[in-house]
Amino acid sequence: MICVIFDLDGTLTDSREGILKSIKYALEKMEQPIPDEKTLQLFIGPPLTDSFRDHCHMTEEQIEEAYGYFKERYDATGKYENAVYPQIEAALQALRKTGAYVGIATAKPEEQAKDIIKHFKLDQYFEVIRGANRDIGLIHKEDILREALQDMNTITAQKYKISRWYMVGDRKYDMEAAKLHNCVAMGVSYGYGSVEELEAAGADYICENPSDLIVNIAVDTLL
Secondary structure, eight states: OEEEEEOSBTTTEEOHHHHHHHHHHHHHHTTOOOOOHHHHHTTSSSOHHHHHHHHHOOOHHHHHHHHHHHHHHHHHTGGGSOEEOTTHHHHHHHHHHTTOEEEEEEEEEHHHHHHHHHHTTOGGGOSEEEEEBGGGTBOSHHHHHHHHHHHHHHHHTTTOOOOEEEEEESSHHHHHHHHHTTOEEEEETTSSSOHHHHHHTTOSEEESSHHHHHHHHHHHHHO
């Protein structure tokens, strides 16, 4: 039996519009300069607090203020300025037909992730949805993936032993977390990271679209 864990932003959904508009909203509220579009793209993937620190050179106090403004807009509007990538639902259906267990590990706050998945009526495909929880220090992808894998092991322990684990994502953080936790690292090039970024982070496979993902998993299980 296999288990496939997905990233959310840039992998299942194209959330660029809502995230970037909410970042700009936060910076405007604070009268902070807005980075150029190329730099703003780098905010998508890693924890937002890290991005405010790295790209806006904020103090910890400013980061908390910016995060609060971001959340104000994103919770109300931004999380729905979003779209499921073409072929994603078909790919999820194909995985479930094989009996695979499927989950999510995202650096997005967990409640936001669950709201988005439910909004798009994709919740039926996932046993586990794990996201960030700043209250308990659960922020970075490697820690979130660890929790998702533990949750999945708990669910499946009485039925099946997982023989192969996959982590699917569009950024280096996903590939690095996959390697750390002995998952097959499946990169997707239709998201926010480049092929070069994914390869440098150790991706075992790179998929141009969700259909490629199903083909590559099928091939990998036969090796």
